Amino acid sequence: MSKTLVEKIWDAHVVKSETGFPDILYIDTHLIHEVTSPQAFDGLRKRGLPVFRPQQTVATADHNVPTIDQLLPIKEELSRYQVDMLTKNCAEFGIELYGLGHPFQGIVHVIGPELGITLPGKTMVCGDSHTSTHGAFGAIAFGIGTSQVEQVFATQCLLQQKPKTMKIEVNGTLGKGVSAKDIILYIISKISAAGGTGYFIEYAGSAIEALSMEARMTICNMSIEMGARGGLIAPDQITFDYIKGREFAPASAEWDKSLAYWKTLYSDADAKFDSVLTFKAEDIAPMITYGTNPGMGMGIRENIPSTSSQPDKEQLSYQKALDYMGFDDDSSLIGKPVDYVFIGSCTNSRIEDLREVAEFVKGKQKAENVTVWIVPGSKQVEQQAKNEGLDQIFEQAGFQLREPGCSACLGMNEDKIPAGKYCVSTSNRNFEGRQGPDARTLLVSPLTAAAAAVTGKITDIREMLTKA
Incomplete structure (x- = not known):
């Protein structure tokens, strides 16, 4: 069967x-x-x-x-x-x-x-x-x-x-400046923060298969933000290459035995899913959220949807979200000044994320109006960043490289965003008060966060990449 x-x-x-x-x-x-x-x-x-x-x-x-x-x-x-x-x-x-x-x-x-x-x-x-x-x-x-x-x-x-199953396919090639974080924010913006409720989601398609393991983790990390029970991606050679040689990974004969089993882990060609959704990678722009749940997202150059365009029963909560964020219907976020930039969390704090940010900000300076925190996901990520000299790049740019932890992803520890301040964040949730009482969170990719850090405002990263 x-x-x-x-x-x-x-x-x-x-x-x-x-x-x-x-x-x-x-x-x-x-x-x-x-x-x-x-x-x-x-x-x-x-x-x-x-x-x-x-x-x-x-x-x-x-x-x-x-x-x-x-x-x-x-x-x-x-x-x-x-x-x-x-x-x-x-x-x-x-x-x-x-x-x-x-x-x-x-x-x-x-x-x-x-x-x-x-x-x-x-x-x-x-x-x-x-x-x-x-x-x-x-x-x-x-x-x-x-x-x-x-x-x-x-x-x-x-x-x-046992959960229902959903397959989400993303096919095609991502544009310049578009990353895994943009893929998942785009999907959630299309199906809503409740669109995956009751499902376990398998992500597939050529755009997913082309991603690194760290990028795939970003995708699966935010499955919960569309209400899903979980999300997964079939293992392949990229997976096996990532695992091999790690501290507690199988080795020698045990590796061969494990690998043989892992290669059987895929959905059969004629397997039946309870739901199937398909998206084109070329339709995805750098994303940003404008509200108080991850489903309230849009391409960075789009205008905030109007309250009247929402279903009648959702208009009150929608307007409440915009009021909390201090945003207006049909307005653009491009050029909006920001106060904090947080690059970290279990969504985007791995070495690839830090490398991408460092490559972009090398030789640049943060804007005077912005406080920038970079929080590596682990001691190993922190040490690797130092081994590669990324800490020096961050320091010269005015970014603060901190020690590992969940940090400003959630308002639980000392790293809180002050009330009323705007934080461009690579984390996974933009709920009211998530990053501190009355803090305002805009979810983005590491590259978009880096652009905001350098310019001091919401910026389309594609413009800066073109100039470079």
């Missing part, structure tokens, strides 16, 4: 399935961090339970950590408490921890792939919605709640309804 890639991986991990009930799904790898794990550990203690398979759990500190002076005691009380509790819990329950100061520490969705922990055909979960990032490797990866974190601790399984 023909199957989609999701069905192949899902069915291989079902421990038990009965009509009318959720499947019992086995979880290969459980990723945890300091924010959503403490209550789950307490639940185990109250029930007198161990972590069932601690060797399949990996921990790091990332969400609520400072990104300056990480080797010093943490000043912020809640952050210090959460990191201390993670250290204590991992020691008590026998879990590997890559804490602050460890060479493998970083954002959980960055370190999994770079360490060779994320592999094709796996099921992976984490108490974080952007776990879908790992789907770039041809894995079923999704976020879970704290009670489910406890379930996985105790049983290495979850009760899960």
Whole structure:
């Protein structure tokens, strides 16, 4: 019987399935961090339970950590408490921890792939919605709640309804200055922030296949922003080349065995999807959001859609979003002054992102009105950036290269955007208050962010690339 890639991986991990009930799904790898794990550990203690398979759990500190002076005691009380509790819990329950100061520490969705922990055909979960990032490797990866974190601790399984499947094809060749971040923002703008609800999405097509692994991670990372359960891309030679030789990747005979299995991980030619959408790469421009959900996006040279063009039942919330952002119907964002530029998050903080920004800003200076934070996704990314001299390029341009963490992606740690200020951000969410109380977020690609940093305003990166 023909199957989609999701069905192949899902069915291989079902421990038990009965009509009318959720499947019992086995979880290969459980990723945890300091924010959503403490209550789950307490639940185990109250029930007198161990972590069932601690060797399949990996921990790091990332969400609520400072990104300056990480080797010093943490000043912020809640952050210090959460990191201390993670250290204590991992020691008590026998879990590997890559804490602050460890060479493998970083954002959980960055370190999994770079360490060779994320592999094709796996099921992976984490108490974080952007776990879908790992789907770039041809894995079923999704976020879970704290009670489910406890379930996985105790049983290495979850009760899960089998999701519907959607295929999104992007064919053709991307234009100059257009990247993976623009692809996913474009898709979400077309199908809305709820367009993928109930689905697990497989991304395919020539434009997807041409992407690097880091670009594919950006695509899968934001699957959740269209309401999807997760997203994945079939593994290929680009995937295999990325994995080979990484710290915890299979090696020698085990590599050959794994590779043979990985090469079976694709949707059969006649597999049936519940929904299929197709887009042309040539239609995608550099994107920017103008509202308070990732579906409120547009090509950077377009005008903000009018409130009257929205469905009647959505007009009130739409106008509320524009009021929050301080924008008007039918207006352009080109030339709009900005206050902060944030380049980081589990969406765009990998070495390729930093290289792209450094190449563009080399020999340039940031605008005086802008504060620029560059936050690498991991200690390994940070070290690689320094090895390549990217830190010197950033410093000379007036950009601040900080230490790894989720940083200004979310208003949880010390890196907050002040109220009323505009932040051009490579992160994944532009909700009200996401980057700090009353902060205003515009989601873009790393290149578009770099252009805003240099010019001090919203700028079409294509103009600057043409001049160069």
